[in-house]
Amino acid sequence: MSEELVSIVVPIYNMGNTLERCVNSLLYQSYSNIEILLIDDGSTDNSLEICNELKKKDSRILVYHTENRGSGPARNTGIEKANGRYIYFPDADDKLEKDSISILVSAMKKGSFDMVVFGYKSIDVKGNIYLEKQYPNMIKKGEEVRKDYSDYVLSTRKYGIQGAPWNKFFDLNIVKKYSIKYPELRRHQDEGFISSYVCHTKEIRFINDVLYSHYLNDLKKEWDKYPVDYVDAVIGLYKIRQETILAWNNEDKKTREIVEHEYICNIIKALELSYSPKMKFNRKERLKWIKKQIEKSQILKVVMPLSLGRYQKILFILLKKQYIFVAMLIMYIKIAIEKNGFLEFFRKFQ
Incomplete structure (x- = not known):
């Protein structure tokens, strides 16, 4: 044969x-x-x-x-x-x-x-x-x-x-x-x-x-691999999941929570990318861009999963309350610590 x-x-x-x-x-x-x-x-x-x-x-x-x-x-x-x-x-x-x-x-x-x-x-x-x-x-x-x-x-x-x-x-x-x-x-x-x-x-x-x-990949370089339009990929995947995974069984609440948890986390990751050197934003441009992505993703209409981590939960609540500048500050501190250590926190917030 x-x-x-x-x-x-x-x-x-x-x-x-x-x-x-x-x-x-x-x-x-x-x-x-x-x-x-x-x-x-x-x-x-x-x-x-x-x-x-x-x-x-x-x-x-x-x-x-x-x-x-x-x-x-x-x-x-x-x-x-x-x-x-x-x-x-x-x-x-x-x-x-x-x-x-x-x-x-x-x-x-x-x-x-x-x-x-x-x-x-x-x-x-x-x-x-x-x-x-x-x-x-x-x-x-x-x-x-x-x-x-x-x-x-x-x-x-x-x-x-x-x-x-x-x-x-x-x-x-x-x-x-x-x-x-x-x-x-x-x-x-x-x-x-x-x-x-x-x-x-x-x-x-x-x-x-x-x-x-x-x-x-080198974890230090991984952040740089994300494209500037990463938010579009996150939204695109969520739409596909709505048409496939989330359509298989409307009673499957556990899977829905996992999918929505991941969607929120990925959108937050996309917002963090506004600090990437690829974006070349000043503070005003970054704020405007973040507001636009929040609207485009409709992220605030998603029910907050109980399983969200503390960092994501705080950011999600701040965004819900329209405290976007405070959310930006928290993202900046987190990214600075991850990439450069605590000293970066004391640099000028842009």
């Missing part, structure tokens, strides 16, 4: 330093019937050159170049070009264990499964294991998962499904049949894709194998 073709889609943007590590981990898979679609998303470094050199070495590699639109549209290009029975989405700076694809195909074919979820390791910048996530061996009906999604909606939960796609294995037939795509958001596009996919799952299989190594 011939092996099913597996399409592996890798979005790439300025990953010249780590790309070969990722691709080599795919080429050396014990399961050989794969196609590797490298989607260069308008890189400005030597990523495209490396992709083309790798292509010369192995006929299973296909290279596509697009203008820079983000990893979501890049993955959508991969979906359009993919010819496999199954599809997998690793990141270009991570790596996969040698037998992973073989294990995943076997797991998918042992029943009527349309998604396999597996474990991973998070590696910090010093090469240490920061986190190891392992799932119990388990089978769940899609209908059961959608009825109460509270144990699945956060990647930190025991059975967390939402989050990155690199620890999930998907059925490409389902993706194409229902035209499931990554939304064109600059962040959280993975979350949108997964919730849209789960709408159509009949059975999900969890396996306890730890197959993926995810390399963390």
Whole structure:
């Protein structure tokens, strides 16, 4: 019996330093019937050159170049070009264990499964294991998962499904049949894709194998990775969740509270970004911008979840009472302490 073709889609943007590590981990898979679609998303470094050199070495590699639109549209290009029975989405700076694809195909074919979820390791910048996530061996009906999604909606939960796609294995037939795509958001596009996919799952299989190594970014630089229009991504994800996760079961109050908790926290994060050097705001401009984002997000119409942390709760209450300048001061102090220590607090508040 011939092996099913597996399409592996890798979005790439300025990953010249780590790309070969990722691709080599795919080429050396014990399961050989794969196609590797490298989607260069308008890189400005030597990523495209490396992709083309790798292509010369192995006929299973296909290279596509697009203008820079983000990893979501890049993955959508991969979906359009993919010819496999199954599809997998690793990141270009991570790596996969040698037998992973073989294990995943076997797991998918042992029943009527349309998604396999597996474990991973998070590696910090010093090469240490920061986190190891392992799932119990388990089978769940899609209908059961959608009825109460509270144990699945956060990647930190025991059975967390939402989050990155690199620890999930998907059925490409389902993706194409229902035209499931990554939304064109600059962040959280993975979350949108997964919730849209789960709408159509009949059975999900969890396996306890730890197959993926995810390399963390320098936490000091993580703040700079957020785009200036991050608030639009947060609003976009919330709308998708209203149409998917929150529409599955109106009585699922726990999941609604988790989703609204995360929405408030992400909007606050977006407001904090007004202090990013990318924004170049003075105090008056920042105040005007924050007021506009509060109105656009309709965040103050969300019922405050009891689970909110102290910092978010204080800010939410201040914003509700229109004490925006006080909220700005608190955000400034928090950011200054995180990035520069207590001395920054004594600098001039702009």
